Amino acid sequence: MSVPSTSENTQYREVLLTGATGFLGQAVLQAFLEHFPEVRVTAVVRPKGTLTGKKRLATLLRKPSFTSWSDRVGEDAVRKAFEERTDVIEGDLTNLPPLERTFDVVVHSASSVSFDPPINEAFATNVGGAKNLYEALLESQKTLPGGQDPHVIHVSTSYVSGLAKGLCREGRLTHDVNWREEYDAAFAAAREVDALSRTPEQIRKNLRLAELKSGKMGPKAIASVAEDARRAWVRSRLQDYGLQRANSLGWTDIYTFTKAMAERVGEEMWADSGHRLSFVRPAIIESAVSHPFPGWIDGYKVADPLIMAYGKGRLSEFPGLPDSILDIIPVDHIVGVILALATQNVERTGDEAYYQVASGNSNPLPLHEMVSIVHDYFVENPLTDDKGEPIAVPMWTFPSVDLVEAKFWATNKAVKAAEVAVGRLPGTRTTRAWAGKLHKNSAGLDTLKKFMGLYKAYTKTEMVFDDANTRALRDSLPKEFLEKYDFDITDLDWTSYFRDHHLPAVTELTNAYSRQKAARKAQAERKPSELTASSDTLAVFDLDGTVIAQNIVQQYLAIVKETRSSVDGAKDIVKLAGALPQYLRNEQHSRSEFIRSVMRRYKGFSVAELKEVLEGELGEKVRGQIRAQALERLEEHRAAGHRTILITGALDILVEPLADLFDEVVATHMHEQDGVLTGYLATPPVVGEARANWLKKYAHNGNFDLAHSYGYGDSHADAAWLGVLGHPTAISPDLGLYAEAKKNRWPILEWK
Numbered sequence: 053m054s055v056p057s058t059s060e061n062t063q064y065r066e067v068l069l070t071g072a073t074g075f076l077g078q079a080v081l082q083a084f085l086e087h088f089p090e091v092r093v094t095a096v097v098r099p100k101g102t103l104t105g106k107k108r109l110a111t112l113l114r115k116p117s118f119t120s121w122s123d124r125v126g127e128d129a130v131r132k133a134f135e136e137r138t139d140v141i142e143g144d145l146t147n148l149p150p151l152e153r154t155f156d157v158v159v160h161s162a163s164s165v166s167f168d169p170p171i172n173e174a175f176a177t178n179v180g181g182a183k184n185l186y187e188a189l190l191e192s193q194k195t196l197p198g199g200q201d202p203h204v205i206h207v208s209t210s211y212v213s214g215l216a217k218g219l220c221r222e223g224r225l226t227h228d229v230n231w232r233e234e235y236d237a238a239f240a241a242a243r244e245v246d247a248l249s250r251t252p253e254q255i256r257k258n259l260r261l262a263e264l265k266s267g268k269m270g271p272k273a274i275a276s277v278a279e280d281a282r283r284a285w286v287r288s289r290l291q292d293y294g295l296q297r298a299n300s301l302g303w304t305d306i307y308t309f310t311k312a313m314a315e316r317v318g319e320e321m322w323a324d325s326g327h328r329l330s331f332v333r334p335a336i337i338e339s340a341v342s343h344p345f346p347g348w349i350d351g352y353k354v355a356d357p358l359i360m361a362y363g364k365g366r367l368s369e370f371p372g373l374p375d376s377i378l379d380i381i382p383v384d385h386i387v388g389v390i391l392a393l394a395t396q397n398v399e400r401t402g403d404e405a406y407y408q409v410a411s412g413n414s415n416p417l418p419l420h421e422m423v424s425i426v427h428d429y430f431v432e433n434p435l436t437d438d439k440g441e442p443i444a445v446p447m448w449t450f451p452s453v454d455l456v457e458a459k460f461w462a463t464n465k466a467v468k469a470a471e472v473a474v475g476r477l478p479g480t481r482t483t484r485a486w487a488g489k490l491h492k493n494s495a496g497l498d499t500l501k502k503f504m505g506l507y508k509a510y511t512k513t514e515m516v517f518d519d520a521n522t523r524a525l526r527d528s529l530p531k532e533f534l535e536k537y538d539f540d541i542t543d544l545d546w547t548s549y550f551r552d553h554h555l556p557a558v559t560e561l562t563n564a565y566s567r568q569k570a571a572r573k574a575q576a577e578r579k580p581s582e583l584t585a586s587s588d589t590l591a592v593f594d595l596d597g598t599v600i601a602q603n604i605v606q607q608y609l610a611i612v613k614e615t616r617s618s619v620d621g622a623k624d625i626v627k628l629a630g631a632l633p634q635y636l637r638n639e640q641h642s643r644s645e646f647i648r649s650v651m652r653r654y655k656g657f658s659v660a661e662l663k664e665v666l667e668g669e670l671g672e673k674v675r676g677q678i679r680a681q682a683l684e685r686l687e688e689h690r691a692a693g694h695r696t697i698l699i700t701g702a703l704d705i706l707v708e709p710l711a712d713l714f715d716e717v718v719a720t721h722m723h724e725q726d727g728v729l730t731g732y733l734a735t736p737p738v739v740g741e742a743r744a745n746w747l748k749k750y751a752h753n754g755n756f757d758l759a760h761s762y763g764y765g766d767s768h769a770d771a772a773w774l775g776v777l778g779h780p781t782a783i784s785p786d787l788g789l790y791a792e793a794k795k796n797r798w799p800i801l802e803w804k
Contacts, residue, residue, distance in 0.1 A: 064092035064137065067394060068155040068202070070145060070185065071162030072097060073108060075350045076207065076337065079387045080159060082117050082344055085133045086125075087536045088395055092137045094155070096162070098144035105142040110134070120345045145181030151192040154200050157394045160185055161207040163314070167307045170290030171297060172242035175235050178310035179317060182206070183235075186321040203328040204318065205393050207386075210333045210379065210408045210517040212312040214303040217514040219413070222333075222521045223403035224319060229301055231313040231320075238294075245289045249282045258282050268643045268769035268788065270741030328401065330393050334386045335379035335410035335517060336510065339554045341544060343384040343537065347553035349561070354510075355380060356558045362423075363430045363559070365443045372511030374420035374450045377412040379510075379517060381541070382549070385409055388539030389522060392529055400525065407525060410517035415541045419511055423448055425550045433555075435562065583692040583762075590761035591689035592747065592773070593682065593714070595700035595707065597766035598783045598803070600677040604650050604702050605632075610673070611706070614665045615657070628653070643739045643769040647701040651722060654703065655731030659724055662705045671709035678710070681803040682783075685764070686713060695756065699746070699773075701737045718746065744773040768792065 067084065071077035072095035084091045097105035112118055113134060122130045143149045145162055164177040192200040213220035248254065255278070262277035294306030303309035315331060323329040338356075339349035352360070355378070361367050386409045392398065393407075411417060427445055434442035519541070526539060596603045602610075609628070612621050634649065666674070689696050697716040700707060704719035711717050721734040738746050751758045763770075763777040768788025774780035775796070782793035782800045793800050 065090050065157070065395070066153065066155045067091055067093045068096070068141075068151075068158045069093050070096045070158075070160050070181075071207075073112065074161065074165075075353065076334075076383060076386060077161045078112050078115065078117050078350065079340070079344065079348075079383050080161065080390055081112070081138075082121060083384075083387050083391055083537065084394075085130075085137060086121050086344075088391070089133075089137075091395065092139070094139040094141060094153075096141045096143060096145065096148065099142060104140075106140040109138065109140055115350070116348060117344050117350065120348070145184050146176060148184045148188050150195070151188050151200065152196075154192075154196055154198065155202040158185070158189065158202045158204045159207070159390055159394060160204060160318075161390075163207070163311065164307070167305045168291050168295065169306065170242070170287055171238045171294035171306055172290060174294055174306045174310045175238035175313075178307075179231060179235050179313045182314040182317045183321070186318060190321065190325075201327060203330065203393070204322055205330050205332060205390055206315070206318045207390070208315050208331050208333045209308060209311050210335045210410050211304060211308040212315060212333065213515060213517070214301075214308060214312065215299075216302075219516050219518050220408075221518045222406040222408050224406065225312055225315060227302070227312070229313070229316075231316045234297075234313060237297075241293050242290060245286050245293070248289075249286045254282070254285070258285070266768070266788075268740060268767065269772040270769075272741050273772055328405075330400075330405040331407065332386060332389050332393070333406065333408045333410075333517075335381045335408070335412065337383050337386060338380050339382065339557050340384040341382040341549060341553065343387065347557040348383075349554075349557045352558065352561065356561075359426055359555070360435075360558060360562050362426060363435050363443070363445060363562070365445055367448075368446045369448055370450075370511070372419055372450055373514075374418065374423075376419050376511060376513050377416050377516060378419050378422050379410050379412040379513075380417060380422075381409050381411050382544070384537070385539040385541060388537040389525065391537050392525060392533060396529055396533060398525065398528065400521070404521055404524075407522045408517045408519050409522055409539070410519050411541045411544070412516045413519050414523065415544055415546075416516070417546050420450070421546065422550070425547055426555065429551055429555045433559065435559070583688055583694065584760075585692045586757075586760065587693050587695075588755060588757045588760070589692070589694040590747070590751065590756050590758070590777075591686070591694040591696045592761065592763045592777065593686065593696070593698050594765040594767070594770055594783075595698060595702055595710075597786075598764050599679065599682045599686075599698065599710070600674070601679065602677055604647065607702060607706055608650060608653055610670060611654075611657070611662065611665070614670050615661060624653075643701065643767070644737050644742075647720060647737045647739065648733060651703065651720065651733060652731045654722060654729045657729045659705065659727050659729060663708070666705065666709055674706070674709045678713075679803045681801070682764070683713075689762065694762070695754075697750075699738055699743055701739050740769045740772045743770075744776050747773055747776060765789065774798070 065088075069077060069081060072081050072093075077095075081093055081095065084093050095105075095109055097109050099105050100108055103111075113122075113131065118130060141149060141151075160182065162177075162181055164174055166174075169177075186204075189200055189202070189204070210220070212225060258278040258281040259274065261281060262274045266273045266277045291306075294309075298304065298306045298309035301309065303312060318329055318331070336354045338353050339347050349356075358367070358370075362370075389407055389409050427447060430443075430445045434444070437443055522539075526534070593599050605628070609625065612624050616624060631649070665671075686696060695716065696714045697718065698707065698710065698714040699718045701720055704717070704721050707717060707719050718738050720737050723730045723732045723734045736742060747758065750756070751761070757778075758776055759778040761777045762779040762781070763774045764781050764783050765771075765774050766783045766785050766789065768786055770782075771789055771792040774782075780793075780796075780798045782789050782798055783803050785793060785800060790800065792798070
């Protein structure tokens, strides 16, 4: 029997819903609207960017959970129900506005579902969110006419039982952990770790690493990378704080620990004051078996990354107990329990109001059985690799954790050493391929490491979650309700569920992601598109390694050959060879220092003599070294009316043979005295961040649009200025720029 409304609005049964845009929340909202016309839902939704909370909620109408309903009854009917029976409180649980109306039911499903957030973030969301909600309810008791006394349905997790063995019964948890002290300690830890990250020792360490990684790009880039490293260190440290604190108190991770603390918040602040409170504790939530349609899922859930990594052949083995119970529950079963508690006349209180929505006790799924089902599915429906070839999946033998971890650490050490070695090699097509493969292998190992850390508590568990209260709840429900939304886990056939619904759904998610990735890759590797004619667009070209294959050392050798006797030239070459190790160190550390050190060798050269040799055969040779693709692209830009600019660290005298090809040439000018070069630069070289700043000023003075402008460079130092242009392209890049281009999805072209 449905329960009548006790709010001031007797037309509808008023429900306050948190977490409405999440996986479970949107399923609850959709079910209320489709199956219970007497219910009106007010959702707490925070604005995001330019979208108000109300508009964010309305975007759910375009999601499969709602479009499937539209297919059944028509879009107009769905929109009508949505407009008439939903409302929004703009905000979130970290800053919840006062409640201005009474509610019959509150469904609290908002939480962080990450297993390893920083300890302060986990407490802020899972514990602080619950605290703020109950405080708002208590405050509205005082401020609203007639008070406020809704039935709160608090969504938790079965895993609040913590590190345990055997049957985990439903009911209030037995522990003496003070949630208020833990809450305060989490934020104190964040302040402490942040302070430690700002010590001189830690800052120096971050700066050294940043200089090695991004020194070529300039001091701003170094500072940015160092600050990113500091923040990453803080996050990693606070993640470790969370894991260790949770383990020390008997929980598997910070997620289950904070969910347990949130239960105690509700008990102390709401239930212990005489208000009605029910806890719904799902196990591992996965795709729907029936509602809103079979196989419905909204992104990867807990088990899915592991399943798909297996399907892609990336997990040859995984540590786990083959006979442990993998407690999976379809999302619509949890929704069914919530709907029953929210709409039916259920009188259960105290320990009887804790509902573990789980499968392990009534319909157990051993890990080895699930792996066998998944294996057979991918044998019959294999995923394909980058070449379109089917991927063979292994049959796990479930080795010991120690064996898998020893193999992992040995492989990880070898891959990291290879990455360091390849990182010191020059950027060629071969070394870029090596770097890409090593990065992929490293990412795969990082994934395995993460999986071993996160899943071992779930694939090695000896816990079984009792679901007696959930079964008793179902037995008490009328037939009419169960015809709409049954949640009998004993009726579920696991082979059919995975083979016919869940695995096709997550495979399609993977294929959709692969299609997007392939499209991005094709876009990055595409040939340059036709250019749009405009007069406010720049086309900026680097010289060394981009327009021509030579670098400034090779240019110097060509000058020596033309201006020195064979004996003097040989001596110069010997000296140059001796200086090359220092040049390489300078080049890796700072492009500006590299240019300065090479330019010192021009001390004593006659300006007139240099110009003379460059007006002759040497100038023709320089012009002949222009890459065909560079010349073709340059001509296309000029035909489109773009202003073409050559910016280089090379000596301005040496690039004069190319000056007529560009509208503007910016090169290194050297100080001279009485017509002789002194070896000192007249102005700092325009490289890295200096080049970016030059472009910004040039565009401002000339009214050029950098967002529509193009840039072509080959060196990691070029990333600083390529990033300020709307259309950057990496040309036969070194490994540093290759990594930046991959990260930023810039096109990568090979010019010969």
